[in-house]
Amino acid sequence: MAAGSVADLLAALDRAAGEAAGLQVRLLVMPELFLSGYNIGPQALRDRAEPVDGPAFLAAAAIAHRRQVALLYGYPELDADGRFYNSAILIDRDGQRLANFRKLHLFGEMERAVFAPGEDPAVLAEIDGTKLAILICYDVEFPELVRGVALAGADLVVVPTALMYPYDFVPRVLVHARAYENQVFLAYANRCGTEGDLHYTGQSCILGPDGSELARAGEGEEVIVATLDAGLLAKSRALNTYLADRRPAHYTALTEPRA
Secondary structure, three states, rough: OOOOOOOHHHHHHHHHHHHHEEEEEEEEEEOOOOOOOHHHHHHHHHHHHHHOHHHHHHHHHHHHHHHHOEEEEEEEEEEEOOOEEEEEEEEOOOOOEEEEOOOOOOOHHHHHHOOOOOOOOOEEEOOOEEEEEEOOOOHHHOOOOOHHHHHOOOEEEEEEOOOOOOHHHHHHHHHHHHHHHHOOOEEEEEOEEEEEEEEEEOOOEEEOOOEEEEOOOOOOOOOOOOOOOOOHHHHHHHHOOOOOOOOOHHHHHHHHOOO
């Protein structure tokens, strides 16, 4: 959706959480920089930035508790030292913060002009027994990062994103490969419509560890739902043993300086 006031965006989050609750959804994933807008200009992003426990978080936590739906959404974070980050926060259905992740790989001049890159490892958390890793948009396009969270035990990779044309190859092809090669479920929650001079691709999707599409949106705004079947995960990992068959000593040798 297009950026509005923070109050408008929180109202949209509440409506989406209400719809998700009616569908018995346990985790609702919203796009990158959902609580600010993405292409709104550097100063507007700074003006809307908040600490991790700021007023917008408190309002979102109340929504999660009232609707009894865990929430993951993107927002511009201001830290105690005055640095800005492109972040995503995970709140459980009781309104407790489980994780906060700062985007590691910044995309384009706008992001680099406003945000510092995250320095902490990708965040793993747990919702109802499912171990999930949080990445943001461009992060999922780095195969070594997704492989790293899979090796760390993630069963699900959640990706709030703001992907625009002409990069529609990513939701059509690339994320399928990431799910399949790492044997994980993957939820890709993209912005849609236009914002300034950007036309977002939409095409949010939920993928199985076998690369199958469990749910897919069109270019417009909609809530898509999928059940993450532990049986499918076990079956797929038994058939495709990439993680067990790795020989990492041979990969690191490729990047070590030669004598």
